[in-house]
Amino acid sequence: MIEVRHLTKRYRDLTAVDDLSFTVGKGEIVGLLGPNGAGKSTTMRVLTGFLPATSGEVRVAGYDVFEQPLEVKRRVGYLPEAPPLYDSMTTGGYLRFVADLKGLSRARVAGEVERVSGLAGCGGVLGRVTGNLSRGYRQRVGIAQALLGDPEVLVLDEPTVGLDPLQIREVRALLRSLAGRHTVILSTHILPEAALTCGKVLVLSQGRLVDFDTLDGLVARHLPGRRVLLEDIAFLEEIYAKLVDAAPGGEG
Amino acid sequence: MRALFAIFRKELSVYFTTPLAWVVLMVMAFFSAQFFTGALDTWRFVSLRAVQVQSAGTLERMNLTDLVVARLFGAVALFLVVTAPFLSMRLVAEEKRDRTFELLMTAPVRPAAIVLGKYLASLVVLAAALAVVGAYPLLLSRLAQGASGGPAVEWATVWSGLAGLFLLGAMALSVGLFFSAATDTPVVAALLALVVLLGLWTATQFTVGVEGPARDLAAALSASEHLGPFLQGRLVLSDVLYYLSFSVLGLWLADRAVEGHRWV
Numbered sequence: 110m111i112e113v114r115h116l117t118k119r120y121r122d123l124t125a126v127d128d129l130s131f132t133v134g135k136g137e138i139v140g141l142l143g144p145n146g147a148g149k150s151t152t153m154r155v156l157t158g159f160l161p162a163t164s165g166e167v168r169v170a171g172y173d174v175f176e177q178p179l180e181v182k183r184r185v186g187y188l189p190e191a192p193p194l195y196d197s198m199t200t201g202g203y204l205r206f207v208a209d210l211k212g213l214s215r216a217r218v219a220g221e222v223e224r225v226s227g228l229a230g231c232g233g234v235l236g237r238v239t240g241n242l243s244r245g246y247r248q249r250v251g252i253a254q255a256l257l258g259d260p261e262v263l264v265l266d267e268p269t270v271g272l273d274p275l276q277i278r279e280v281r282a283l284l285r286s287l288a289g290r291h292t293v294i295l296s297t298h299i300l301p302e303a304a305l306t307c308g309k310v311l312v313l314s315q316g317r318l319v320d321f322d323t324l325d326g327l328v329a330r331h332l333p334g335r336r337v338l339l340e341d342i343a344f345l346e347e348i349y350a351k352l353v354d355a356a357p358g359g360e361g
Numbered sequence: 362m363r364a365l366f367a368i369f370r371k372e373l374s375v376y377f378t379t380p381l382a383w384v385v386l387m388v389m390a391f392f393s394a395q396f397f398t399g400a401l402d403t404w405r406f407v408s409l410r411a412v413q414v415q416s417a418g419t420l421e422r423m424n425l426t427d428l429v430v431a432r433l434f435g436a437v438a439l440f441l442v443v444t445a446p447f448l449s450m451r452l453v454a455e456e457k458r459d460r461t462f463e464l465l466m467t468a469p470v471r472p473a474a475i476v477l478g479k480y481l482a483s484l485v486v487l488a489a490a491l492a493v494v495g496a497y498p499l500l501l502s503r504l505a506q507g508a509s510g511g512p513a514v515e516w517a518t519v520w521s522g523l524a525g526l527f528l529l530g531a532m533a534l535s536v537g538l539f540f541s542a543a544t545d546t547p548v549v550a551a552l553l554a555l556v557v558l559l560g561l562w563t564a565t566q567f568t569v570g571v572e573g574p575a576r577d578l579a580a581a582l583s584a585s586e587h588l589g590p591f592l593q594g595r596l597v598l599s600d601v602l603y604y605l606s607f608s609v610l611g612l613w614l615a616d617r618a619v620e621g622h623r624w625v
């Protein structure tokens with residue numbers, strides 16, 4: 110579904126992405142993991158056609174991003190690093206605008222807006238001006254707009270940044286439910302997130318591919334003999350959820 | 362097409378739900394009121410003088426349209442040239458600044474649709490501003506009478522004057538749109554557009570002491586020279602073409618600037 114071959118992105122004196130090659134199959138959820146400045150956002154921007162590559166080839170859903178950008182953009186739902194909201198619009202108005210941009214037919218728009226805002230958890234703020242929303246809600250609206258039109262491919266740049274642990278769990282559940290029918294590539298620099306959400310993890314550092322495998326494969330290769338239990342990571346969330354629910358007037 | 366209208370509607374809603382367009386309209390109303398009362402004072406002075414001096418036929422030849430309305434329109438023209446950059450500066454540069462440009466450029470939308478949708482919205486604001494200016498000839502026609510008891514205002518001349526102002530405004534907005542697409546900061550876009558537009562407005566000033574081809578070239582490029590005939594009630598094809606060609610040039614350059622982000 111996503112084929113990247115020898116992708117290089119160079120700015121004047123900085124190489125942001127260096128000879129990156131990988132393939133993401135249909136229906137997979139892949140995590141791009143790496144420290145800040147590793148080239149995750151740059152790679153996603155090239156994938157979605159926002160930035161041109163310096164060299165290399167990128168194909169999404171069978172179309173070359175540089176030669177046939179409109180075909181690619183029709184099939185991709187993208188959440189950039191900063192959710193692209195227009196502060197003076199209401200959430201509902203904004204989602205309807207993005208639906209129009211994506212070319213959804215008139216009849217579908219209202220239903221789609223309701224569907225994605227329900228999935229992303231921002232159905233309650235459709236009437237509020239996005240400039241007034243909290244960071245968490247802005248992020249959720251950003252996720253909602255990426256889901257509009259049910260695109261084949263989802264490219265999400267740090268989708269859970271700014272969300273509290275309970276909201277992160279909801280987004281994770283959402284993304285996992287989308288896998289299979291959709292191909293998802295998301296970036297994060299929080300390893301537990303990658304481990305819990307993604308089937309495979311691609312590790313980037315300084316623009317170069319370090320490794321690309323399932324979590325078990327990575328552990329076997331780099332920390333042989335150790336065992337990682339996902340339950341250990343999830344357990345911290347359980348404690349948090351219990352504490353927060355039990356507190357008087359806690360988040361429900 | 363859907364995307365073009367979506368962007369047009371969105372831009373229009375942003376224009377009218379944020380202060381910018383309202384401030385421009387307010388300032389336009391204020392200054393055109395000043396120019397109008399100034400022109401009326403001049404008219405009153407001239408007509409009183411004509412009565413005192415008793416020069417034959419002067420009063421009959423005096424024309425509200427030429428002396429008051431055309432004067433008003435001429436002043437509004439310069440005002441348009443100076444404010445258009447501030448109306449158009451935000452069209453693309455603000456999207457880049459607010460990180461929403463990424464949304465537009467990753468949606469299945471052609472750069473031309475983005476440019477045209479935004480441009481049309483700015484034209485609507487221009488039309489609103491000219492509607493405010495058009496209130497003054499309307500006032501005159503309600504409250505005044507012509508020399509021989511006829512209509513106070515020659516509407517054909519007024520409409521051609523407004524058409525000229527609209528074309529001038531359209532040209533100024535397209536220049537502003539280009540600079541907005543070419544820069545990252547709205548204010549820089551406004552200043553660059555202002556410099557270019559003022560240069561075009563005063564083109565003939567640069568060739569004051571010069572005769573020959575240079576003079577002709579300056580006159581051909583001058584935005585103010587081409588407005589004259591409109592204010593006199595004449596729709597001359599070459600003047601219409603001047604404004605239309607500059608507008609199309611500005612739009613084409615803006616399209617290239619937006620498309621250029623794909624290549625750099």
